[in-house]
Amino acid sequence: MHRFTLRQLEYLVVCIDCRSVAGAAERLNVSQPTISVALSKLEDQLGVQLLLRHPSRGVTATAAAEKIVQSARNLLAHATDLERQTMDTGTSLVGTLRLGSFSTLAPAVLPGLIHQLSIQHPGISLRLSEGPQDRMIEVLCEGQLDMALLYDIDLPDEIHTTSLAQRTPxxxxxxxxxxxxxxxxxxxxxxxxxxxxxxxxxxxxxxxxxxxxxxxxxxxxxxxxxxxxxxxxxxxxxxxxxxxxxxxxxxxxxxxxxxxxxxxxxxxPSKVVLARLATLRPTQLMTSFEAVAVRAMQA
Structure with a gap:
């Protein structure tokens, strides 16, 4: 018998992302006591402290939480996939993909990909982020992005990439x-x-x-x-x-x-790649967007 619930894992992940119980409560539209009680119970069930509470300064993840948070994200993503498969007719995908992009690539590449995605998978929406490549890698590794458009330069080993295009200076x-x-x-x-x-x-x-x-x-x-x-x-x-x-x-x-x-x-040459964490198995949304990106940029 599992000693935790998906809801508890969701509360943990969102608290870590928001760096506060109040922020997580607002995002999830539940009360702060509900989250606090669920997380306290989760800590008791696992026998470890997961969050450090800082009065007036929110919360931070403990080393124990850092060890499990990526697996928790993966489990939640695939639970959402399973729920979607049971509810969908099988003809369309519905959901939100968190996509980042290196700032110089975004205006040249993203509009076309968004257009193609809207045609092939109109039920998939994108939550977009842009910035320097090192910042995009950081939030990708933190689990705050599902995928990112990057150049294949100085990427850490934990990043899996799919080549989309090759550019020469x-x-x-x-x-x-x-x-x-x-x-x-x-x-x-x-x-x-x-x-x-x-x-x-x-x-x-x-x-x-x-x-x-x-x-x-x-x-x-x-x-x-x-x-x-x-x-x-x-x-x-x-x-x-x-x-x-x-x-x-x-x-x-x-x-x-x-x-x-x-x-x-x-x-x-520089390679434009679609990057994701190698340790996380891609969801249906991720594989569908990857297929769209490959077709659009390698056509």
Whole structure:
């Protein structure tokens, strides 16, 4: 006989995510005493303390809770799958998928995927998050996301990935830059020019490593975590940039034209991947979205 219920596990997971019993009660639309009593009983049943209560500062997970929280998330997700299968006619999927994306990928990739998902699985809704890749990895590992669109760079071993596309770096120049007359450009041609660096991980380290691998040292003049800010400075002739994500249309927000040229050097390509925790078995929602993403981006 199991010593816990799915409801108790749900209360535990939501308390950890919200970092407070009050926040969990609000999200789940139950009273705080209901959650507190259920969790106290769960701790008694398992014989361990699961939450540290901090007066006026919410709760944090103990080491014991950290050991079981991912398994609890997996169990709850598949319980939801089972419930859905018993209620659905089998012709459609209904539910919410928590999807994250590296901020530079999101505007170039997500709208098309959302469109395809709405056609193929109209019952699936997405709860979207965007941010730096290291933050997306962090919340994915914490279980606050189901999946994330990332670049396959410096990913931890506990992340499972499905390849969606491969991108190669290119050179962005002002339209009237002297190097814009060339069909392709080598790193050696750029090394004495001012670089406008996309300063967001893992892009920053990736671009700098291209020079480092070639035995070159670029001249970084300006940097920004915003790809459109970088493109804007390039459009004003403040320098060149190396980028991977390419927005449709080579014109900046303020109307300047850019010259886009391939990088002549044999640079390492970047893979766009759909990532999830390797320790969690994917739900039907996750496998359905993965199939949509693969078809849409590999077509």
């Amino acid at each position: 290119y050179v962005a120049l002002a339209a009237d830059h002297p190097l814009a007359a060339r069909q392709s450009i080598a790193l050696a041609d750029l090394v004495d020019e001012p670089l406008i660096l996309l300063e967001v991980p893992p892009s920053k380290e990736y671009f700098l490593s291209l020079f480092r691998d070639a035995g070159l040292q670029p001249r970084v003049r300006h940097s920004s975590p915003s790809i459109e800010m970088v493109r804007g400075m390039v459009g004003w002739g403040l320098g060149y940039s190396l980028l991977v994500t390419r927005p449709e249309g080579d014109r900046t927000y303020d109307g300047h034209s850019l010259a886009i040229r391939p990088l002549r050097d044999s640079a390492r």
